[in-house]
Structure formats: structure tokens, C-alpha cells
Amino acid sequence: MKKYSIVIALIVGCVVLILVRYQDSSEETWNSWPNLPAPIGKEPILITSAGQAIEGKVFSYIAEELNLDGDYRPRALATDLYEYKTMIVVVGYSPHGVRQTYRSYKEEKERVESLYEEAEARDTPIIVVQLSGASREDAYTWELYKTSIPHADYVIGLQELEYNEALLEQAQQYSVPVTLVEDIEDIKTPFNLAFR
């Protein structure tokens, strides 16, 4: 029995970690707006990424399915914004994605901040999208949310995000309407209603 003591301890540790994580992710259902009461966005739209995760690409196809006129430019700069009337920022930090841009995380964050400043200066509506759900619960992604929400006009995301309470609190602090849905597919409705 003694020789299995570490094996038992490891199994217990593994189960505890899984349960803690499961409780964090699924305990509560957050109350949020079902959709915006009136559209805020206009076409053409710029879809960009904050953190270079694959979610940006996925969201660009959702926008395409909704026949929204715009471009997916994950590495867009503030100078690119003049062509567009709405900016969609899909948040999610991918270390491999950022490495593809030959930038550091810090430079990526600065790029996103300068985009927000430029959008605000141009009075371009900003919609922040969270597609990662429970998958990206890391501090880097959360840092990007914290940077994005004060500039956002509307936030759409998935229910299962552990940081949702903090995200909702911050959104409330900046009077940003938030819509949280169960699946990626469900995002289409509130997103469509933000334009039409």
C-alpha cells in the first residue's frame, strides 16, 4: 500500500483540480442582455484579433454567413481603420498566433490599444467578442479583456467563461451592454441585431 501512496495522492490531486475547475466554469448562469434594443454598427466592418487566436478567423466566417460587408484583418493597425465604420475585436491570446506576427505579447497589446484610441477618435463603434469560453482562462487573455471592455460599445461572449463575473462587473462599470450565449452558433442572432 505504501508504494502506491504517491499514486493515490496524484489521483486525489488530479480529481480536486478537475472539480475546482468544473465548479468555476459551470456553477452560475449570468444574466445579460439577450440582444441590443437597436443596431449600433454600420458596414463595412473591420474584424481584427486581440491576441491572434483562431477565434478571429472563426468569427470572420460567422460575419460572412450573416452577409456583413467587411474584412478580417488580424494584424490591422490604427491607420487601417479609416476604411471601416465598425470595428469588431475578437479577444483571445494565442502564443503561437502572436509568434506568427513576429511581435511580442506587449506589442500586440499596444497595437490593440492604439486601434481603440483611433476608433474612439473616429467615433467608430467597437464590438468586443469572446469566443473562447472556458478554453482560454489565462491571465494574458484576461488582460486583453480588461484593456478592451472600457472602449467597447457592446460585448458578446460565451456563458462558460470563468472570468464572466469580473467581465460583467467591468462592463457594468463602463455601462457596456453584454450578451452571453451558450454556443458559438447562438452568437449569430445578437451579432446580426447589432447591425440590422
Next chain:
Amino acid sequence: MVGYVVGGVVLLVIGILFPSLTKDWTSWIYNNIEESLTMSDSGSLLVTALSYASWYFLIFYCIYLGSMFVAYALSKNRSSLLYQGLLVVFVMGSVHLFNVIHHEHYSYSIHLGLLAILLFLHNFIPEQRYFYSMFSVILLFLFFAVQWLNMVPELTVFGIGTDDFAVSIKLADEYLTDNTLFSTLSVILFAGFFLIAVIVTTILHLFSKQVTMTRKYQKQTEELQRTRGELFETNVYKEIHSLVHDMKTPLVTVEGLVSLIELKNEDKKVEGYFDRIYGSVDKMKDMVSEILHEDTKREMEVSEVIHYVRSHISIDDDSIDVSVDVEEELPPIHVNKIRFSRALSNMVENAIRSLKETGGTLSVQAYSYEDGVAFSIQDDGPGVDPKILEEIWEEGFSTKRSSGIGLPFVKSVVDQHGGSIDMKSTPYVKTLVTVYLPVYVEEEAYDFSH
């Protein structure tokens, strides 16, 4: 052990820095996920997932194997709790370092589970020469199993499969197939690889058990053979002993009848023959007595003993050059002629046997040594491995599948004579056996007048 530490550290460094060393590979995986989305090609996504699984396997194979090497070098025992504890610390420490350096988010829970499985299976993997090769095979299947578990979308809420590539692949799959592809396939592949890992471990365990049993049976058979040989020799010895004992009665009859014939004899010429017959009978009685009673000893000249030994050994091999050298004016020795000569013959026969294949020189010498006499037998045959020189005097020890009682017999005879025996051997150069015997000092007769 230094090799294990160096090898372990190198593997750990390679594992932790692997993404930086394989930038092209990671770019290919990332771009392929994007391309799968663009082309709406779930098949391409599956190929990417396979590539990612291989990439993941190489990283953690280095980390786990490196940790095993270092933990083994520090604990020196793979079955100890210290080894297990160190392995857990090194693996989890490396995973954490990997996450910090590469901004990754690999699940800790899955590595705790994986370590638990590995340490459990470790008890069934035989500690043999190919331990690491066998363990590597099991690691391969376990890592692939775990990697597919990382790609089960339903397990994301449990914190499993939260690293960048796993998240990206699952998200792409959710968009392309609503998770139907990976939900099913990942579970099947996980179960398949896990089952293979368990089956491989079971087979290795059973194979090891079989090998152990075969070795045990082999050892028991050898032991049985040896005991049989000893029993046979003991029986022969008993037979000879009883035969010799039976010789005493006819010998007494011969002696009595000869004395009767002598009384009736009137021929003066024949009287000399009677003296010779008596002398021979006395010699035979002495020999019988020496064979039957180990403690029976008599004073003898060294040259007489050597002559007796020579007369009992026949060397018909021309390739062996034999020389016998007995120092002059050696003091007499007090020995059981039959047993002591047998002991010397035994050693000379051993030397002859060792020279049978290669030929060489055999030298028998007798010379004075301190307060006694030394007998040396020297040859240049294959001799005895210096590592086993201490063991050769033990009963039953043999390198030639013999009974292993020859040298122990020699030693017991020399001990009974108050002497000592020594062997030095450099194979194919010089093997020297020396017997030291104390000189016989006649005890003064007890003075009964007191």
C-alpha cells in the same frame, strides 16, 4: 550516475525549449488549422491534430524521460518513494516552466493523472536492461492517449485540453462539424491508445515473469545435478571405505598363515622371502589404516611423498613440459600418506587438465619454507579468474560443471595436517598453488617413572 544527470538535464532542456526549436513545425500546425477553416476541410483538421499529437509527444517524452533520469540518479532506486516523489516534482516543475516560458496553458490535472498512471504501470514493468526502451513504448501510447483526451471538447470545462493548439483545433472543429468529429473520434482514439498501453505493460509483465521462472528452474536443475554428483561421489567413497575395511580380515589371515608356514619351514633360503612378505603385509596394513582413519599419520621423507604422487599420475601428453624439483636435505614431514598424496595429486591433475588444450609447462617443487616445507604446483594454463579465487575453496563451487569437491577436499586435508594453502593466478601467465606444512617434531615420550 553522472551520465544519468547530464542526459536527464539535456532532455529536460530540449523538452522545455522544444517549441523554440521547432518554429517551422508550429507554424505549419497553426497555418493548417486556419486553412482547414478556410477550406471547410475537417479531414485536414484531423491530419493537423495528428501532427500536433506527435509534436506534443516529443515535448513531453523528453520532459518525462529527462525527469526519470535525474530522479533515478538522485534516488538510485526506481522502486523507492523518493524516486516517485522526485519524478513528480521534476515533471510538474518542467510543465510549469514550459507554461511560463511559452505563455502556454497546459493542464496540470492531466499531468497529475498521467503521472499516477505511469507510476502505477511502473510496478509491472520489469527492471531489466531494456527498461527505458520498454518504458518509452508505453510512454508513446500513453501520451497519444492523453493527447486525444485533450481534444475531447466536452472535457474543456474540466480544464483538460486548454493549451493553445488543443483550443484552436477544438474551436475549428466546433465551427466545422459542431464538435461531432472530435467528440467521437478523440474518445475512440484515447480508449484505443490507452488500451494498447495497458496491454503492452501486461505482456511485458507476463514475459518478465516467465523469464524469471525459467531462470529459477534452470538454477534448481543445476543445483539438483550438483547434489546428485555429490551423492554419487559419497556413495563411491563409502563403497571404497567398506571394501578397504573388508581387506583387513584376509590380510590378518595371510599374516597368520604365513607365520605358520614360517614355523614349519626349514629351508634357510626361503627365510628372506618371509621377511619381504611381512614387510608388504605391514605396508598394506598401514595403507588400510590411513584410508580408514584420517588421523593416522606417520613420518615420511618429502622425496618419498613426491615419488608416491608421481607414481600415481600418468602424463601422456607431449605438449605438457613437466619438471619436478625436490630440495635436498628437507626435514621429514608427518602426514597421512594416502590422503596427503591424494591432495597433492588432485592439484597436479587440475594443472594437467588446465593445460590439456593449450599445452605448456608444469612445475612441481618441494622446498624448505620458514619452519616447514612448501609444496608448489605451478602452470601457465588458463588458471582461475582472480575474481573467484576466494570462492574456489567453497564446497560445491565449480566452473567446469563438476561436483566442486576437489579443492575443498585438498584444503580440508591440508588443514588436518596443520598447514595452509594459497592460490595465485594470472590466467595464461602463471597459476601457483602452494601448500605449507609444518615440520614434524617428535613429542617426548612420557616419563612413567614419575
